Amino acid sequence: MTAVELAGVTKVFSSALLGSPFCALRDINLSIAEGEIVGLLGPNGSGKTTLLKIIMGLVAPTAGTCRVFGRPGHYAETRSSVGYLSESPEFYPFLTGIELVRFFAGLAGLAGRVREARIKEAIALVGMETASARRVGTYSRGMKQRIGLAQALVTSPRLVILDEPTANLDPEGAADIGEIIRGIRTRGGTVLLSSHQLDQMENLCTRVVFLNRGSVVVSGTVDELVRSRCENTLVVEGLREADESELRGWLADRGARLLADPLARRERLEQVYLATAHRCRSEQREFP
Amino acid sequence: MPSGSRLVAIAGNTFQESARQRFLLLLALMAAMLGLAAWWFRNCSLVATQAKFLLDTGFGALTFFGAVLAIVATAESLSGEIERRTVLAVLAKPVWRGEFVLGKLAGILALLLAFCAVGTGLLVLLLWTASPQSVDSQAQEFAGGRCASLFAVIACGFVQWLRCGILAALTLLVSTYVRSSLLAVTTGFAALAICSLRALVWDAFRAAGPGWVGGAAGVIGLVVPDFELYDIADRVAAGGVLSASYLVGITLYSAVYVGLFVALAVYCFRHREL
Numbered sequence: 129m130t131a132v133e134l135a136g137v138t139k140v141f142s143s144a145l146l147g148s149p150f151c152a153l154r155d156i157n158l159s160i161a162e163g164e165i166v167g168l169l170g171p172n173g174s175g176k177t178t179l180l181k182i183i184m185g186l187v188a189p190t191a192g193t194c195r196v197f198g199r200p201g202h203y204a205e206t207r208s209s210v211g212y213l214s215e216s217p218e219f220y221p222f223l224t225g226i227e228l229v230r231f232f233a234g235l236a237g238l239a240g241r242v243r244e245a246r247i248k249e250a251i252a253l254v255g256m257e258t259a260s261a262r263r264v265g266t267y268s269r270g271m272k273q274r275i276g277l278a279q280a281l282v283t284s285p286r287l288v289i290l291d292e293p294t295a296n297l298d299p300e301g302a303a304d305i306g307e308i309i310r311g312i313r314t315r316g317g318t319v320l321l322s323s324h325q326l327d328q329m330e331n332l333c334t335r336v337v338f339l340n341r342g343s344v345v346v347s348g349t350v351d352e353l354v355r356s357r358c359e360n361t362l363v364v365e366g367l368r369e370a371d372e373s374e375l376r377g378w379l380a381d382r383g384a385r386l387l388a389d390p391l392a393r394r395e396r397l398e399q400v401y402l403a404t405a406h407r408c409r410s411e412q413r414e415f416p
Numbered sequence: 417m418p419s420g421s422r423l424v425a426i427a428g429n430t431f432q433e434s435a436r437q438r439f440l441l442l443l444a445l446m447a448a449m450l451g452l453a454a455w456w457f458r459n460c461s462l463v464a465t466q467a468k469f470l471l472d473t474g475f476g477a478l479t480f481f482g483a484v485l486a487i488v489a490t491a492e493s494l495s496g497e498i499e500r501r502t503v504l505a506v507l508a509k510p511v512w513r514g515e516f517v518l519g520k521l522a523g524i525l526a527l528l529l530a531f532c533a534v535g536t537g538l539l540v541l542l543l544w545t546a547s548p549q550s551v552d553s554q555a556q557e558f559a560g561g562r563c564a565s566l567f568a569v570i571a572c573g574f575v576q577w578l579r580c581g582i583l584a585a586l587t588l589l590v591s592t593y594v595r596s597s598l599l600a601v602t603t604g605f606a607a608l609a610i611c612s613l614r615a616l617v618w619d620a621f622r623a624a625g626p627g628w629v630g631g632a633a634g635v636i637g638l639v640v641p642d643f644e645l646y647d648i649a650d651r652v653a654a655g656g657v658l659s660a661s662y663l664v665g666i667t668l669y670s671a672v673y674v675g676l677f678v679a680l681a682v683y684c685f686r687h688r689e690l
Contacts, residue, residue, distance in 0.1 A: 141689075184508055186690045204512045212508035218500050220429065222436050234425045235509040279505060 129197065131287050131318040132160040132183055136192035139178055139342075152178045154342045156192070160320060162286070165313050167329040168322035170339035171405055176322040177215055179339070180291050183320070184212050196287065208236065211280035215291040217272055221265030225256055225275045228264055232279040250278040253308060269296035277308065288312055290321040294328060306332055330397035338401070340408040346400075353400045422511055423519045430523025434489045440527075443481045447535060450477040455542045467543060468653040471569070474539035475649035478532060478576050485531055486580040487604035490524050490587040495597035503690060514682040521588055521678055528580045536573030540566065568652045571663055578670040579646040583608060585677035592684035610636070611643040618642070641673045 139153040153175045160166050168176045181187040182194050185202035194201040197209055219228050229250060233243045251260050254274040259267070264275065273296050280288060290309075294302035306328055309319050323329055329336060330350050338346040346353060367375065383406075434440065454473035494517075497503045506516060587604035594600050610617075618637040620629075645666060648658065 181690070186504060186507060188687075188689065204510045206510075207508060208510040210508070212505070214501065214504045214508075217505060218502050219505065220433060220502060222433060223429075231425060231429060232505065232509060235422055235506065235511055237419075237421075237510065239421070276505070280508075 129162045130159055130195075131162045131164070131197060132158065132320065133195040133198075134158040134179075134183070134192065135194075137179070137182060137189045137194060138191040139175075139182065139187065140190045152342050153182070153189070156342075156344060158337065158344065158347075160318060162318050163313060163316055164335060165309060165319040165321070165333045167333035167336040168320070168339060169326070169329065169336055169401055170322075173341075174339040175342040176339055177291055180212075180289050180320070180322060183289060184210065208283070209286045211283060211285035211288045213273075213276045213280045213288075213290045213293055216269070216295065217276035219264045219272060219276065219279075221263060224263055225260035225267070225271075225278075226251065228275060229260075229279050229282055233282045236283045238283060246282050246284070250282040251275075253281060253311075254278045255304060270298065270301055273297055274301070277305065281308070281312075285317070287318045287320070290319065290323075292323055293321060294323060294325050302328060326396070326398040326401055336397070338404050340405070345408055346404050350397055354397065419515065422515050423522060426506070426511075426516060426519025427522035427526065430493050430520050431526045434493055434524065434527045435530075437489070437492065439488060439492075440485065440531075443485055444531070444534075447477045447481040448538065451535075451538055451542055455545065470539070470543055471649060471653035474535070474542065475572060475576065475652070478535040478539070478573065479579070479646075479649070482528065482532060482535070482576055482580040483583055483608055486524070486528055486583040487587050487601055487608065489527060490520075490584045491591050491597045491600035491604055493520050493524060494588060494591035495594060495600040498591075498688075498690065499597060501690075507690065513686050513688075517588065517592070517678065517682050517685050521585060521674075521681075524584045524588075525581055528584060529577055532573050532577040532580065536570060539573075540569055543569070565652075565657055568658050571658045572648055572652045575646050575648055575658075575663075575666055578666060579643060582641050582670055582673050582677070583611070585674040585681070586611075589677045589681040589684065592681045592688060607640075608643075611641050614640045614642040615644050641669070645669065 134156050137153055137156040137158075138151070141150045141152055156179060168179065170176055178187060182189050183196060183201050185194075185200075185204075185207065188202065196206045199206045220231075223231065226247060229247045230243070233247055238246060251257055254277050256271065256274050256278060259271060260275075264272065267275065273293065277290075277293065280290070288309075293309075294305050297305060302325060309321070309332055312319050319332075321329075321333075333350060335347070335349050336353065337344055364375075451470075451474055454470050457469075497506075503516075507513065583604065586607050587600060590603045590607070591597070591600040594603065614637065617633050617640070620633045648662075652658070
């Protein structure tokens, strides 16, 4: 089953008074199957957060349709099967961690013993057992991120949408989040996340979508993207030492990257990202 | 359709959040200090009896601080939540936007009810402490304002709550489309001024007759609630009795305006981008 289906989604923010309208997303077509982990990549301002908000029904598209599990994304009922963690989340500072997760579990319709069991489970999953009795106002940003993840997962949603979930976490915390995301997929869930942690995206995602200035510029599995880049790799044999420096200079002038170790040719997602971003910049993609 | 449990959860959270604000504590302290000052200086008034002096001051404080609380707490509750982006996590759950607005209003109304109830209770206590004879449990009229009916004092507290409720609903409507809580507060106070001067606008409409000035004044006169209808403290302080028909009428009048403003607020918030 398709978890998310976006067809021709365009978002234009009309600015107040005399400012010109800003096109945040342009004709986005994207389909995410159940069980996938899809990563959204792109520079700041490329439209990742707007796209996630449209899927969550927090922002209405100017044109196009968005369906989540076959239902319009802006329907409240649709969100009963979706968990969401916004970028740098903020919560009610006067509630304790456990009260906060209980509040959100109640909003999602959980009640009684099931709710209490799920709350404990979610808090344990994000490693916040000891801090859950403290007020959220005393939490660090990383702890807010973790408790935010707990409230997103407390309903065991079929689709989890995470906007930069590891932005405020230390490496250990980021690795924990990675494990949680893998766990969601193991039990058949779908994850859509945006992040600038390319190593993690490479290890986690079954597919990545690169956005730039509101358009999808590259999309595919990590292997596909990496392979497509490797096709342009040349292994030179029999090069005279006298010509090597000249060749290096010639290649460098054309933006080619010289590998120190010819055996380590496999590209990383980071290189794909940087190359795509560089290409987009040089093409100066502008939209009306 | 709105769910009762979600409404209660949002209202409870709003009440808890608003009641914890230092601003509320400050308002409550100022209102209490004003009441105590009135009690202390009750014998200094040359023109009014002790009861009238205490009632005038007490209801003045309740009206003023209640209005400030209604505007600031409502603006902070909705616009502040949008500014702080805590609203994103709430609306990411299966919560209808109308439920969120209704829950917010219910929480604020509960807070205002608590404020007016405590204020009225304190006023009754002050009246009784000043002179047990100044509050009579029997609903009877007393010439010269020597004492006030207990029922009328409580009813007057209830009417002030109704006025605060309208103001909260109006501020909620403003908060659904403005971009900052400061702007919502400013607009709320402007609305308070307009509602308080509504009778003047209505008179202008009558005086202007046909034409665009008269038309505009007529529209404002119809849309804006008349807060002069809620100014009954003088009557109560003079020992007057509030009729049941007045209380039923003012309750219905308030319910119509609250319903209108909340319906508009739900409509605006449904189209609000977060």
